[in-house]
Amino acid sequence: MCLGIPGRVERRFEADGAPMGTVDFGGVRKDVCLAYVPELQVGDWTIVHVGFALTRLDEASAKETLAMMRSVGMLDSELGTA
Amino acid sequence: MRFVDEFRDSEKARALAAKIAGLCEPGRQYKLMEVCGGHTHTIYKHGLEDYLPEQITLVHGPGCPVCVIPMGRVDDAMALAAEPDVIMTSFGDMMRVPGSNGSFFDAKARGTDIRMVYSPLDSLKIARQNPDKRVVFMAIGFETTAPSTAMTVLRAAAEGLPNFAIFCNHVTIIPAIKAILDSPDLRLDGFIGPGHVSTVIGCRPYEFIARDYGKPVVVAGFEPLDILQSIYLLMLQLSRGQSIVENQYSRVVPWDGNPVALRAIGQTMELRPYFEWRGLGFISHSALKVRAEYARYDAEQLFSVPGVRVADPKACQCGEVLKGVLKPWECKVFGTACTPETPIGTCMVSPEGACAAYYSYGRLSRTRVKEASRT
Ligand code: SF4
Numbered sequence: 382m383c384l385g386i387p388g389r390v391e392r393r394f395e396a397d398g399a400p401m402g403t404v405d406f407g408g409v410r411k412d413v414c415l416a417y418v419p420e421l422q423v424g425d426w427t428i429v430h431v432g433f434a435l436t437r438l439d440e441a442s443a444k445e446t447l448a449m450m451r452s453v454g455m456l457d458s459e460l461g462t463a
Numbered sequence: 464m465r466f467v468d469e470f471r472d473s474e475k476a477r478a479l480a481a482k483i484a485g486l487c488e489p490g491r492q493y494k495l496m497e498v499c500g501g502h503t504h505t506i507y508k509h510g511l512e513d514y515l516p517e518q519i520t521l522v523h524g525p526g527c528p529v530c531v532i533p534m535g536r537v538d539d540a541m542a543l544a545a546e547p548d549v550i551m552t553s554f555g556d557m558m559r560v561p562g563s564n565g566s567f568f569d570a571k572a573r574g575t576d577i578r579m580v581y582s583p584l585d586s587l588k589i590a591r592q593n594p595d596k597r598v599v600f601m602a603i604g605f606e607t608t609a610p611s612t613a614m615t616v617l618r619a620a621a622e623g624l625p626n627f628a629i630f631c632n633h634v635t636i637i638p639a640i641k642a643i644l645d646s647p648d649l650r651l652d653g654f655i656g657p658g659h660v661s662t663v664i665g666c667r668p669y670e671f672i673a674r675d676y677g678k679p680v681v682v683a684g685f686e687p688l689d690i691l692q693s694i695y696l697l698m699l700q701l702s703r704g705q706s707i708v709e710n711q712y713s714r715v716v717p718w719d720g721n722p723v724a725l726r727a728i729g730q731t732m733e734l735r736p737y738f739e740w741r742g743l744g745f746i747s748h749s750a751l752k753v754r755a756e757y758a759r760y761d762a763e764q765l766f767s768v769p770g771v772r773v774a775d776p777k778a779c780q781c782g783e784v785l786k787g788v789l790k791p792w793e794c795k796v797f798g799t800a801c802t803p804e805t806p807i808g809t810c811m812v813s814p815e816g817a818c819a820a821y822y823s824y825g826r827l828s829r830t831r832v833k834e835a836s837r838t
Binding site for chain 1: 550554581582583584585604607608610611614618621622659663664714715717718724727751
């Protein structure tokens with residue numbers, strides 16, 4: 382829950398007046414709420430906790446973290462796809 | 464040496480390890496606490512303790528959201544879930560946490576309507592689809608998940624959703640750190656600060672640790688090298704007799720956190736006078752409840768919550784583990800009666816729990832450390 386997963390914003394849209402985004406987590410896609418980091422643009426990387434983007438991060442570090450999380454099997458448990 | 468193979472960073476890791484060893488004063492023992500369960504997980508998964516000199520001990524902190532939920536709150540949640548027409552929603556991590564009458568999973572198997580959600584917003588969907596039911600979200604976690612609960616309440620209010628509420632169990636990390644600093648059981652030399660909680664609260668809230676307690680704090684990322692580098696920075700401060708707050712994870716953590724998220728938390732929730740933590744007991748101003756303005760979304764106002772205190776099972780030593788006083792394998796039931804499949808205590812439930820991390824990955828280094836401490 383506190384681990385947070387890096388993902389890349391693929392699309393932005395609005396739902397019920399809130400900024401949302403489809404985020405790609407290394408192949409798994411989820412719609413997440415962007416209200417806390419409204420400046421996020423398509424192509425940006427972010428860290429998502431339980432469906433909410435909380436921060437923006439640079440691409441290189443995002444990819445590294447993602448590779449590490451996949452290798453230790455943390456991705457599924459954080460995404461609830463296990 | 465697993466992570467070295469994976470990331471081919473053995474050079475960097477060894478270089479850091481050598482620098483860390485070089486900073487140890489002869490004869491001095493160092494105890495560094497990693498506050499966050501995510502760090503505990505990385506440390507055991509990658510065998511990072513193998514890189515550290517014997518003089519440095521890593522102590523696992525209370526930063527695991529489901530680990531610190533006391534049994535009484537689990538029982539309260541069960542009572543809510545058993546109310547007529549209630550659908551309880553919960554994060555997956557919470558589903559296996561044992562209460563005195565089993566876990567959410569057990570209750571679900573007995574026919575109680577408890578559904579797993581990825582995000583609290585999913586609970587709103589369930590509420591819309593089931594207008595004749597009352598949906599209660601089991602809200603847990605530190606400042607990493609509190610913003611999501613806050614936004615969910617704000618959205619429910621904006622929409623005027625009549626059949627949604629939260630059972631608020633959000634806790635805040637700073638009072639827990641303070642309780643540990645004030646506890647006579649444990650003398651720590653420094654803190655590896657929680658990376659993701661800090662994306663929300665920023666680095667300033669840790670300043671009292673450096674200023675009033677004279678202990679260095681380094682907010683750290685979650686990769687093996689992040690943690691080694693943070694240990695190096697802590698050791699550097701200690702060798703200079705310094706105590707400041709540093710941000711090793713600046714690629715993710717802004718010094719001031721996320722003010723928008725903090726505002727949403729403040730708008731919907733306020734501090735409770737006190738809250739019980741598993742193992743740490745009652746800590747004042749350490750948890751959040753729903754503000755009176757949003758009382759119609761507060762399960763504690765809408766339902767009668769038993770609110771009984773339940774003592775942990777006798778065999779359970781989670782409290783000692785959460786305070787860092789005991790190592791997981793020192794608990795009498797570790798790996799025998801208590802395993803991830805049949806957890807007795809909470810620390811065995813979530814991958815962020817110290818016992819689960821040891822059980823899954825740490826058993827090799829456990830023998831090593833055990834042998835080392837015997838000689
Ligand atoms: S082994 Fe089980 S009972 Fe013992 S401290 Fe760990 S989680 Fe708690």
